[in-house]
Amino acid sequence: xxxxxxxxxxxxxxxxxxxxxxxxxxxxxxxxxxxxxxxxxxxxxxxxxxxxxxxxxxxxxxxxxxxxxxxxxxxxxxxxxxxxxxxxxxxxxxxxxxxxxxxxxxxxxxxxxxxxxxxxxxxxxxxxxxxxxxxxxxxxxxxxxxx
Amino acid sequence: xxxxxxxxxxxxxxxxxxxxxxxxxxxxxxxxxxxxxxxxxxxxxxxxxxxxxxxxxxxxxxxxxxxxxxxxxxxxxxxxxxxxxxxxxxxxxxxxxxxxxxxxxxxxxxxxxxxxxxxxxxxxxxxxxxxxxxxxxxxxxxxxxxx
DNA sequence: GTTGATTAAATTGTACACAATCTAATTGCC
DNA sequence: GGCAATTAGATTGTGTACAATTTAATCAAC
Numbered sequence: 001x002x003x004x005x006x007x008x009x010x011x012x013x014x015x016x017x018x019x020x021x022x023x024x025x026x027x028x029x030x031x032x033x034x035x036x037x038x039x040x041x042x043x044x045x046x047x048x049x050x051x052x053x054x055x056x057x058x059x060x061x062x063x064x065x066x067x068x069x070x071x072x073x074x075x076x077x078x079x080x081x082x083x084x085x086x087x088x089x090x091x092x093x094x095x096x097x098x099x100x101x102x103x104x105x106x107x108x109x110x111x112x113x114x115x116x117x118x119x120x121x122x123x124x125x126x127x128x129x130x131x132x133x134x135x136x137x138x139x140x141x142x143x144x145x146x147x
Numbered sequence: 148x149x150x151x152x153x154x155x156x157x158x159x160x161x162x163x164x165x166x167x168x169x170x171x172x173x174x175x176x177x178x179x180x181x182x183x184x185x186x187x188x189x190x191x192x193x194x195x196x197x198x199x200x201x202x203x204x205x206x207x208x209x210x211x212x213x214x215x216x217x218x219x220x221x222x223x224x225x226x227x228x229x230x231x232x233x234x235x236x237x238x239x240x241x242x243x244x245x246x247x248x249x250x251x252x253x254x255x256x257x258x259x260x261x262x263x264x265x266x267x268x269x270x271x272x273x274x275x276x277x278x279x280x281x282x283x284x285x286x287x288x289x290x291x292x293x294x
Numbered sequence: 295g296t297t298g299a300t301t302a303a304a305t306t307g308t309a310c311a312c313a314a315t316c317t318a319a320t321t322g323c324c
Numbered sequence: 325g326g327c328a329a330t331t332a333g334a335t336t337g338t339g340t341a342c343a344a345t346t347t348a349a350t351c352a353a354c
Contacts, residue, residue, distance in 0.1 A: 005255065007262040010194045010210065014269060014276060015172045017283035019191075020212045022169035023311075024290055025162045030313090041340060044166075047157045058302060063157065065167045068303045070341050077339090094302040094349050108152065115154040122161060123289040124282065129161055132282045135275055136164035142270040143171055170341075177343090188310060205332060215333045217311050224309090241319050241332040300351070310341080321330070 028121050032114045036107060037081065041066075041074055043111070049084055049100050050108050056095045065140075083107055175268050179261045183254060184228065188213075188221055190258070196231055196247050197255050203242045230254055 010016055026040045033043055048055065048063050057071055064071075075098060078084045083104035089095035124132065157163055173187045180190055195202065195210050204218055211218075222245060225231045230251035236242035271279065 005197070005259065008194055008255065008258060009198055010191060013191075013194075013262065014280055015169075015176070015265065016191060017280065017287060018165065018169045019173060019187075021283045021286050022162075022165045024212060024287065026166060027312080029162070039339065040166075044157060044160075044163060047155055047160075050152070051156055056302085061302095065171060066340095067342065069305080069343080072304055074340080092302085092350070096303065108155065111155060112152065115160065118162065122286055124285065128282055128285070131278060133161055133164060135271065135279045135282075136168045138271065138275070139168050139269055140164060140171065174342080186309065203332080208332095213310095214312065216313080216335080219334055221310080239320070239332085243333065296354095298352085301349080303347085303349105305346070306344085308341100308343090311339090313338090314336085316335070317333085319331080319333105322328085324326095 025118075025122065029114070029118060032117055036110050038107075038111075041070070042078055043114075045071070045074055045078065046083060046104065046107065046111070049098055049104065050111075053100050055098050056089070057098065058095065060098060078104075172265075172269065176261070176265060179264055183257050185254075185258075188217070189225055190261075192218070192221055192225065193230060193251065193254065193258070196245055196251065197258075200247050202245050203236070204245065205242065207245060225251075 006012060029040050029043065033040065038046065044064060045060065048060055052059075057068055057075065061067055061071055066074075075084065075086060075096075079086050081103075083101060085099040085101055087097050087099065089097050122129070153159060176187050176190065180187065185193065191211060192207065195207055199206075204215060204222065208214055208218055213221075222231065222233060222243075226233050228250075230248055232246040232248055234244050234246065236244050269276070
C-alpha cells in the first residue's frame with residue numbers, strides 16, 4: 001500500500017469533498033427555494049441585493065465570485081420576476097445598477113425561515129461550523145484580488 | 148445592529164463560502180488540466196477509473212455524487228478521447244462498464260504531478276487541511292444514502 | 295481635445311449539473 | 325411462466341459557470 005499514484009486517489013483529494021459537499025448542500029436548498037421560485041444562484045444574488053438595496057453588477061460579482069457572463073442572465077430573470085430593477089448609472093453609463101423592488105423586499109420576509117431550516121440539515125456542532133467557516137474564508141482570502 | 152434579517156446576510160451563511168471555495172479551487176485546476184485536455188469533471192472521473200480499472204456508471208456516480216445525466220456525456224467524451232471504453236455488462240445488460248484503456252493509463256503518468264501543484268495553491272497548514280477534510284466528510288457522511 | 299488603454303456588461307460557445315421522463319433489462323412474487 | 329415493480333442508463337430541458345470576444349463608455353497622456 002502506498003504507491004506513487006496514491007496522490008491521484010479521489011480519497012486523498014481536498015478539492016473533491018469540497019466540490020461534492022457544495023453540490024450536495026446546494027441541492028438540499030431546492031425544497032425550500034422552490035416555494036419562492038428561486039434557484040440557489042438567484043437566492044444568493046437576492047441575499048446581496050436585500051443587504052445593499054442598490055449595487056452594481058461588478059460589485060455583486062465581486063461579492064459572489066461570479067462574472068457578468070453568469071450574472072447577466074440571472075439578473076434578467078430576477079427582473080422578469082419583478083424582484084429587482086436594472087438601470088444604467090447616470091454617473092457612469094458602463095455601470096448597471098441593480099435595485100431592490102417592493103416585490104423583492106416582500107420576498108425577503110418569505111425567505112427569512114430558510115437559513116434556520118438549512119442549518120438543521122448540516123449536522124455539525126457550533127464549534128465545528130465555526131471552524132469550517134473559518135477555514136473556508138481563510139482559503140478564499142488567500143486568493144488574489146478576492147474578498 | 149443585529150436585526151431579524153441578519154440570518155439572510157451572505158456573510159452569515161455556511162453554504163456560500165463552501166460554494167465559492169469549491170468553484171474558485173476548481174477554476175485553479177484549469178492551467179494544470181488544459182495541457183492534458185481534461186476538464187475538472189473529466190479529471191475526477193478519470194481518478195476513479197485509474198483506481199478501479201473497471202467500474203459501472205452507477206458505482207462511478209455513487210463515488211462522485213453525480214447522476215447519469217451528468218456522467219453519460221462526460222463518459223462519451225472520455226471514450227472519444229480514447230481514455231476509457233464503454234461496454235454493456237454480459238451479466239446484466241443494464242450496467243454499462245467503464246474500462247481504462249492503454250491511453251487512459253498513459254494519461255495517469257502525466258496527471259501525477261497535478262495534486263502536488265494544486266496543494267501549493269491552498270494556503271493551509273497540514274493540521275488545517277486535515278481539519279477541513281474531516282469536517283467536509285463528516286457533512287457528506289451525514290447525508291442519507293451517500294458514501 | 296484626440297487617441298490608446300482600461301473598464302463594465304453583454305454575448306457566444308462549451309461543459310457541466312440535475313430534475314423529470316423514457317426505455318430496456320432484470321427481479322419478485324404468485 | 326407471466327406480469328408488476330425496480331433498476332441502470334439515456335434523453336430532454338432548464339439553469340448555471342466560465343473563457344473568450346465584443347461593444348460602449350470612461351480615463352489617461354500627451
